[in-house]
Amino acid sequence: MSATNQLRADHDQVKRLEKIVFKCSEELKKGADIPFSDLSKIMIVISEFIDTIHHSREENSYFPCVSDHGSLKDEIHRFLVEHEFGRNVARLISRHLKLWKEGSDEREPVSRYLNAYGVFLKDHLHKENKFFDTAEANVLTKEEEANMYEEYKSVFAIVKKVEDMIKEIDYLESRPWNLSK
Template sequence: MSATNQLREDHVQVRRLEKIVSKCSQEIYKGADIPFSDLEKITVIISEFVDTIHHSREEDSYFPCVASYDNLKEEIRKFMIEHEFGRNIARKISEYLKKWREGEDSREPVARYLRTYAIFLDDHLNKENKFFDDAEANVLSKEEEIEMYEQYRSVIAIMKKVEQMIAEIDWLELRPWYKNNL
């Protein structure tokens, strides 16, 4: 496997999360009762998988390697801005979820920010997948791809965390509110 393919594999899982987040938002707008534990699990996956693991792989390894060739720097700059935008949305979801848990009626802002996050993920993943195609075809050598992939795999704790986050996504896909009207 290559670094680019590992990031694409991450995107497959993030795409699953995007569908869960979108469905959750729709169900809240319909007035469905989504357990707080499910909503909190979604925020944990966003924080620990999307941001801490996936975006870190891109920001700390992949993007710097691609940029070292003076290629695609403008695209990388835009992705870094988008990552921060996603973090801001995630903070808003957590902020309003906390208020809701404390008794304030924050259903609408939670639903709105979940919908916004799902839209962000869809757009962002589409653009990054095109970027990966370009970087793989025109910038990175096979050796660099393998070296970065080995870096990703070398931290066993991260690999275990990825497995745990995928299991959490699997679990969310089995929740009644998610399966409702699919």
């Protein structure tokens, strides 16, 4: 496997979460009761998997390696801005979820910001996958790909955390509110 393929594999998991986020938003909008524990799990996956692991791989390793070749710098800058946008939307979801847990009626903003986060993921993943195709074909060497991949899998705690996050996504996919038509 290569670094690019690892990031694509991450994207496959993120796409699963994207579907969950959209479904959760839709169900909340309809007035369905979704346990706070499930909403919290969604936020944990966003924070710990998408932001802490996946975006860190891109921002701290992949993007700098591609940028070192002097190409695709504008695209990388746009992705960094988009990552920050995603973090901001996630903070808004968390803020309104906290207020909701404290008794305020925050169903609508939680639903709205979940939907916004889903839209962000859908658009962002599509653009990044095209970027990966270009970087893999025209920029990165096989050695760079292999070295970055080895770096990704060398941190056992991160590998274990990814496995845990995939289990959380599995759980969320199986929830009754997510299975309804």
